[in-house]
Amino acid sequence: MSLPHAILTALLEKPSSGLELTRRFDRSIGYFWSATHQQIYRELGKLEAEGLIRALPAEQPARGQKKAYEVLPAGRAELARWTGASQDPKPHRDALLLRLRAAAVVGTAGIEADLRRHLELHERQLAEYREIERRDFPPGRDGPEDRLRHLVLRAGIDLETFWIQWLGHALAEFAHLPDAGEGERPGEPRA
Amino acid sequence: MSLPHAILTALLEKPSSGLELTRRFDRSIGYFWSATHQQIYRELGKLEAEGLIRALPAEQPARGQKKAYEVLPAGRAELARWTGASQDPKPHRDALLLRLRAAAVVGTAGIEADLRRHLELHERQLAEYREIERRDFPPGRDGPEDRLRHLVLRAGIDLETFWIQWLGHALAEFAHLPDAGEGERPGEPRA
DNA sequence: GTCCACATGTAACTGGTTACATGATTGG
DNA sequence: CCAATCATGTAACCAGTTACATGTGGAC
Numbered sequence: 001m002s003l004p005h006a007i008l009t010a011l012l013e014k015p016s017s018g019l020e021l022t023r024r025f026d027r028s029i030g031y032f033w034s035a036t037h038q039q040i041y042r043e044l045g046k047l048e049a050e051g052l053i054r055a056l057p058a059e060q061p062a063r064g065q066k067k068a069y070e071v072l073p074a075g076r077a078e079l080a081r082w083t084g085a086s087q088d089p090k091p092h093r094d095a096l097l098l099r100l101r102a103a104a105v106v107g108t109a110g111i112e113a114d115l116r117r118h119l120e121l122h123e124r125q126l127a128e129y130r131e132i133e134r135r136d137f138p139p140g141r142d143g144p145e146d147r148l149r150h151l152v153l154r155a156g157i158d159l160e161t162f163w164i165q166w167l168g169h170a171l172a173e174f175a176h177l178p179d180a181g182e183g184e185r186p187g188e189p190r191a
Numbered sequence: 192m193s194l195p196h197a198i199l200t201a202l203l204e205k206p207s208s209g210l211e212l213t214r215r216f217d218r219s220i221g222y223f224w225s226a227t228h229q230q231i232y233r234e235l236g237k238l239e240a241e242g243l244i245r246a247l248p249a250e251q252p253a254r255g256q257k258k259a260y261e262v263l264p265a266g267r268a269e270l271a272r273w274t275g276a277s278q279d280p281k282p283h284r285d286a287l288l289l290r291l292r293a294a295a296v297v298g299t300a301g302i303e304a305d306l307r308r309h310l311e312l313h314e315r316q317l318a319e320y321r322e323i324e325r326r327d328f329p330p331g332r333d334g335p336e337d338r339l340r341h342l343v344l345r346a347g348i349d350l351e352t353f354w355i356q357w358l359g360h361a362l363a364e365f366a367h368l369p370d371a372g373e374g375e376r377p378g379e380p381r382a
Numbered sequence: 383g384t385c386c387a388c389a390t391g392t393a394a395c396t397g398g399t400t401a402c403a404t405g406a407t408t409g410g
Numbered sequence: 411c412c413a414a415t416c417a418t419g420t421a422a423c424c425a426g427t428t429a430c431a432t433g434t435g436g437a438c
Contacts, residue, residue: 032288039426041391066390084302102196106271106274227398233420393429409413
């Protein structure tokens with residue numbers, strides 16, 4: 001149950017229409033909580049029905065017309081409640097690690113190329129984060145909110161760095177692996 | 192679409208019943224692909240219907256009776272195909288980072304305690320991984336499959352290490368933060 | 383006037399979660 | 411024989427994804 005709170009945060013940072021929110025989810029917020037425009041419109045409808053946000057009074061006849069929302073006091077309160085509440089971390093899912101484990105059983109054919117591709121993707125993402133850091137957090141301004149936002153960005157940077165390192169490590173491992181090519185011992189399972 | 196492949200991998204490592212699989216998902220495999228017993232039974236049904244696995248011939252009258260499965264050649268082939276196919280990384284979701292970003296807007300009340308709790312959880316997880324490493328990967332045996340499995344475990348260890356570091360960093364940040372306690376400027380949003 | 387990009391939305395589906403139901407086996 | 415536990419399963423729900431539908435305004 002985090003999407004509504006992601007939207008409330010975005011709207012508090014700046015009142016927006018659905019499409020503007022979508023675009024902001026493609027950048028900053030989407031880096032750790034992605035959402036498509038369909039999700040966002042659906043959720044905006046719910047949040048308005050619950051009285052947590054409202055459409056900014058302006059001309060909004062209907063379809064094809066921009067409709068901006070702002071957060072109501074009840075929405076801010078709900079966000080503060082959620083932010084401070086204790087929450088268990090969700091179990092972690094990573095298909096790449098799963099594939100590597102599968103590769104240990106059915107062979108490594110094909111996976112190395114994809115590791116390389118992932119490495120490239122992570123390098124691109126890291127570059128993007130560093131660019132944001134350079135632009136938004138120059139060594140000077142550090143109010144309390146800036147420090148928190150910077151902390152979040154650092155998590156992104158360090159995570160990408162971690163993956164790049166790990167993928168390098170993995171590829172090195174492949175370099176001097178016999179490379180079974182196709183399942184190592186196609187019959188027998190092992191404990 | 193990874194759960195069926197996680198199950199195929201587990202069954203190739205060792206043919207099992209639903210409950211045994213559930214238990215193994217709570218340990219090893221579940222560390223990067225968790226699943227509940229309901230998911231597993233549902234998926235076992237599908238996989239059997241598709242002819243990728245079969246129930247081991249024994250006495251299996253019905254409910255309350257153990258029923259073990261093994262992977263058929265078609266299942267192994269499908270797993271090899273999936274493992275080698277190129278896959279895009281799923282967008283990444285982390286509620287804790289989202290909460291921190293929200294805290295920058297509505298105040299940090301309550302979140303520090305939860306950061307500490309998460310830190311503890313990650314430390315416990317790390318200890319568990321290290322124990323597995325000590326037990327399963329003593330400095331000797333390193334066949335190709337061992338190396339791959341060890342690589343996956345290292346990812347887990349390094350990820351936990353990363354979070355522990357980052358949470359320490361975050362808590363240090365909180366230590367010398369004014370701590371607004373409740374939303375810093377309860378009215379005005381900011382660009 | 384037509385086409386294209388902008389903007390908002392609906393519908394159907396998939397995967398994961400929560401709550402509950404049912405039968406078999408075992409220990410007291 | 412009763413309760414607890416093991417083992418398998420059903421049902422309802424919720425969040426996220428994919429595909430498609432509809433209206434508006436501006437460029438040509």
